[in-house]
Amino acid sequence: MCGFGNGNDALIPRVGVITDIRTETPDVKTFRVVSPEGGKLFEHMPGQCAMVCVPGVGEGMFSITSSPTQREYQEFSIKRCGVLTDMLHSLSPGDEITVRGPYGNHFPVEDALKGKNLLFVAGGIGLAPLRSVINYVLDNRADYGSVDIVYGARSADDLVRLDEIREVWAKAPGVGVHLTIDREQEGWDGHVGFVPAFLGELGFDADRTALVCGPPVMIKFVLSTLGEMGFGKEQVYTTLELRMKCGIGKCGRCNIGSKYVCRDGPVFRFDEIDELPDEY
Amino acid sequence: MMGGIYGISKDRLEKLFSALAAERELYLPVMSGGKVNFSVWEEGEDVRLDVTKTAKSPKDAFFPQFETLYTCRTEEGKLKIDPEELCRREFVVFGMRACDAAGLRVLDRVFLSEPVDTFYAARRELGTIVSIACGEPEESCFCRAFGIDAASPDADVAAWFSGERLLLKPQTEKGTRLISSLSEYLTEADGAEAAIEEEQAKIRAITEKLPYSLLSLEGWGSGETKRKFDSPLWEKLYRPCLACGTCTFVCPTCQCYDIKDYKTKNGVQRYRCWDSCMYSDFTLMAGGNNRTTQLQRFRQRFMHKLVYFPENNEGTFSCVGCGRCVDSCPSSLNIVKVIKAFSKDGGDE
Numbered sequence: 001m002c003g004f005g006n007g008n009d010a011l012i013p014r015v016g017v018i019t020d021i022r023t024e025t026p027d028v029k030t031f032r033v034v035s036p037e038g039g040k041l042f043e044h045m046p047g048q049c050a051m052v053c054v055p056g057v058g059e060g061m062f063s064i065t066s067s068p069t070q071r072e073y074q075e076f077s078i079k080r081c082g083v084l085t086d087m088l089h090s091l092s093p094g095d096e097i098t099v100r101g102p103y104g105n106h107f108p109v110e111d112a113l114k115g116k117n118l119l120f121v122a123g124g125i126g127l128a129p130l131r132s133v134i135n136y137v138l139d140n141r142a143d144y145g146s147v148d149i150v151y152g153a154r155s156a157d158d159l160v161r162l163d164e165i166r167e168v169w170a171k172a173p174g175v176g177v178h179l180t181i182d183r184e185q186e187g188w189d190g191h192v193g194f195v196p197a198f199l200g201e202l203g204f205d206a207d208r209t210a211l212v213c214g215p216p217v218m219i220k221f222v223l224s225t226l227g228e229m230g231f232g233k234e235q236v237y238t239t240l241e242l243r244m245k246c247g248i249g250k251c252g253r254c255n256i257g258s259k260y261v262c263r264d265g266p267v268f269r270f271d272e273i274d275e276l277p278d279e280y
Numbered sequence: 281m282m283g284g285i286y287g288i289s290k291d292r293l294e295k296l297f298s299a300l301a302a303e304r305e306l307y308l309p310v311m312s313g314g315k316v317n318f319s320v321w322e323e324g325e326d327v328r329l330d331v332t333k334t335a336k337s338p339k340d341a342f343f344p345q346f347e348t349l350y351t352c353r354t355e356e357g358k359l360k361i362d363p364e365e366l367c368r369r370e371f372v373v374f375g376m377r378a379c380d381a382a383g384l385r386v387l388d389r390v391f392l393s394e395p396v397d398t399f400y401a402a403r404r405e406l407g408t409i410v411s412i413a414c415g416e417p418e419e420s421c422f423c424r425a426f427g428i429d430a431a432s433p434d435a436d437v438a439a440w441f442s443g444e445r446l447l448l449k450p451q452t453e454k455g456t457r458l459i460s461s462l463s464e465y466l467t468e469a470d471g472a473e474a475a476i477e478e479e480q481a482k483i484r485a486i487t488e489k490l491p492y493s494l495l496s497l498e499g500w501g502s503g504e505t506k507r508k509f510d511s512p513l514w515e516k517l518y519r520p521c522l523a524c525g526t527c528t529f530v531c532p533t534c535q536c537y538d539i540k541d542y543k544t545k546n547g548v549q550r551y552r553c554w555d556s557c558m559y560s561d562f563t564l565m566a567g568g569n570n571r572t573t574q575l576q577r578f579r580q581r582f583m584h585k586l587v588y589f590p591e592n593n594e595g596t597f598s599c600v601g602c603g604r605c606v607d608s609c610p611s612s613l614n615i616v617k618v619i620k621a622f623s624k625d626g627g628d629e
Contacts (some may be wrong), residue, residue: 010395011349011539011552012363016391036358055352055359055548056541080565097345098352169547216568243565244538248395252536253563256570257505258591277509277583279570 007157010248013053013098016041017026019073020093022095024083024160025153025259028125028191029089029148030065030077041099044068046109046132047239050101054091058084061244061262062220065128067135074099076158077128103247104266107133107142107211109140114207117145123214124153127160129239129266130213136174147172148204152180152195156188180204196221213239216280221269233270240265240273240280256280285476286459287469288443290490293329297374297464304463305371307341309334314336323584324565329375329441332418333604337380337532341373342403343387346553346613349539367404372458376411378433379423379602383532384409384432390535390591399552406460410448411435413483420603422492422616428600430487442475445548447478486551492616495596496623497597501590508587509579520611525556527605527614528581533598536562565620582618 020032035041044050044064053059060082066075080089091097107113118137122130137144149169153159159179170177178200180191191198196216206229212222217237226236242254244260249263259265259275273280288296299552306320318338321327346380348364369385385406399427411433414421423430432438436455439448447469450456459466475515500508528534538555541548555562557580563571571577589598599615 009349009363011397011492013350013361015359015361035560058541059539059550096358098361101352104471112566134522241565242570243563245537250390250397250535251538252557252584255588256511258588275505275507279576279580 006150008206011246013051013100014041016052016099018091018093018097021091022161025158028077028081028160030075030161031088031091032073032075033097033246034073035072036096039072040074042074042102044074044102045105045106045217047106047145048102049104049130049247049262049266050074050076050099051103051244052078052084052088053098053100054084054087055098057087057239059101059245060084061241061247063129063132063239064264065131066148067132067139069136069139077125077158078132079125101247105264107138107267109133112271113137113209114143118147118206119204119208119210120147120149120151121195121199121210121212121226122146122149123218124158125160126214126218128213129150130255131161134169138169138175141173146174146176148178148200148202148208149177150178150180150195150199152182152193152198154182156181156185156190194218194221196225200225200228203268206232206235208235210236211267212236229258232264233274236270237267238270238273239267242280284449285469285472286378286448287465287472288445288448288466288471290446291440292465293327293446297461298323298328299462299465300372300374303370305369307338307373309375318375323537326414326421329412330416330422332377332414332416335604335608336530337377337383337602337604338373339380339383339387339532341371342384342407343391343400343535343554346551347367347399348549348551351496351544351549352417352624354504363374364399366398367406368402368408371403371407371435372410374410375408375413375616376433376435377602378411378428378430379421379600380424380532381411381434382423382428382600383602386533386589386598389596394563400403400526406435408454409435409576410437410439410455412439412446413479414440415441415479415483417483417486418603418607420491420605420606421487422495423600424487424493424601425497426597426599426601428510429484431483440476440479442472442479444506444581445469445471445472447476486543492601492603495616495619496603497586498617499622500586500619503591503592504587505583509583511622514575514579516620517613518575519620520573520613521558521578521609522567523558523560523574525608526610528558529554530605530608532586532600532602532606547613557584582615585615586619 018034018075039143062076065077240261244254244262247262249260254261305323308321316331317337350363382391390396414430436452450459585598
């Protein structure tokens with residue numbers, strides 16, 4: 001007889017109940033998920049991911065948007081852009097999905113980031129993984145230095161959770177919020193322009209640690225802007241996203257160089273990314 | 281009945297197989313549809329222990345080509361998940377070769393590392409391996425390049441054909457238990473050590489002279505990513521590749537898999553199946569694809585086997601030199617060509 005239990009495999013998910021769905025932008029919804037008995041499905045750290053599945057439709061890896069300091073539930077902000085996310089967007093509160101995780105590493109909120117001045121740079125849905133860190137930092141405010149959040153989207157309607165950004169983040173002590181949209185828009189009196197250029201105009205001191213997430217092209221230009229400001233690669237973190245099936249570094253899909261993004265990432269420092277073959 | 285050597289004459293093997301199969305599932309290389317492959321043996325099938333290389337590796341006894349992981353169903357409006365039962369039956373894989381046994385060690389590093397793949401682990405625990413030394417290595421064999429000795433295969437029970445006898449030597453406790461359970465079919469052959477050594481010397485004399493036996497892996501392994509990845513050689517090497525994925529399906533060490541849904545009357549079965557990094561949708565996401573060209577996919581397969589895997593596994597390569605890709609590629613591409621192409625100047629040109 002084998003000595004292994006049944007169902008303790010990392011590939012077996014749990015049932016998750018959607019208790020709330022918020023429409024954030026025309027193509028982003030945030031799903032609040034709890035276990036059928038109530039309460040969180042699991043504990044996680046900021047930056048970790050989970051496999052969300054609609055049985056019969058598909059399963060995909062999504063970053064957990066909520067902070068671990070949120071004790072009641074987990075949230076996923078998901079952009080509609082394929083078969084699975086289309087289906088997720090058609091669900092209603094009370095519907096059940098399956099979830100497994102958490103997977104991967106996390107932003108080093110307990111060590112490398114502690115006591116540091118933090119600069120968050122996000123574009124579009126790229127705010128999702130950073131929101132978890134931002135709320136974690138704000139809930140443990142004394143452990144970190146200054147916080148600046150530079151966030152941009154195509155339009156004002158594409159800025160995810162503008163209410164929280166304006167009402168909570170912008171009013172928190174020692175937090176600077178800097179918003180931008182790509183093109184002029186009626187009713188918008190804030191900054192207009194792309195994130196990397198805006199970041200350059202703002203011109204931060206390089207005594208900060210930067211956390212960057214957004215479309216690959218934005219990340220590329222942000223990195224070069226940060227470099228011009230004097231940021232070293234070891235001062236900049238981001239998260240990578242590749243196709244994943246298992247979440248535990250075995251199915252082979254998210255392998256780049258000797259790293260598996262699901263297991264060794266998704267959070268990487270830029271000097272670590274520099275070591276990887278250019279295939280992400 | 282511990283240790284020692286046991287013998288059985290070739291013409292009594294069928295009886296041995298019947299005894300083995302009565303108690304457990306018995307995988308044997310069997311001729312079917314013009315090809316020899318391992319499958320669960322049934323009385324009267326054409327067993328071909330004389331064939332050195334089965335078309336596919338026997339890895340699917342432990343890592344099946346398809347397997348259900350769990351089933352989702354709705355009960356009184358609630359979603360239920362029923363994990364698939366783990367393997368509970370003992371089984372024997374009889375007639376593996378040194379390369380395939382080494383291939384299993386490579387899969388162990390993937391599936392038995394944390395978090396353990398419990399489906400694989402259960403089969404590994406319940407499976408007993410009888411490996412046979414390669415009396416007739418083939419021209420496409422190059423296990424020797426990876427430090428594998430075809431004359432003394434890794435197994436629970438190692439076996440050698442010697443004249444009209446098959447000599448069996450248990451190597452593990454599991455192997456000893458298997459041999460003990462077969463005592464009425466086996467005779468003690470304590471004096472057969474010399475016969476085994478003679479067979480081993482004969483085998484080693486052949487493997488030394490095989491066309492690929494001197495293949496050198498110098499320059500491959502840990503720390504070679506940048507130099508190999510950026511080499512202009514890939515541009516030439518990949519061109520004949522049809523992206524058919526045959527090399528990955530016959531390979532004893534390829535472990536990439538997909539997880540998919542199968543809708544049944546009562547719910548959704550989620551199953552795992554072998555997949556291939558050679559396919560264009562392997563890395564395709566709704567938001568993009570990080571390997572859009574066949575050059576990138578071709579390079580990934582060999583870089584993984586010869587650089588990335590060793591980097592994560594104390595230098596162990598994810599190739600055992602079985603040569604099945606050499607035999608089966610429709611474009612005559614294979615890992616030997618890749619290794620040789622780089623051996624001249626490290627691929628810098």
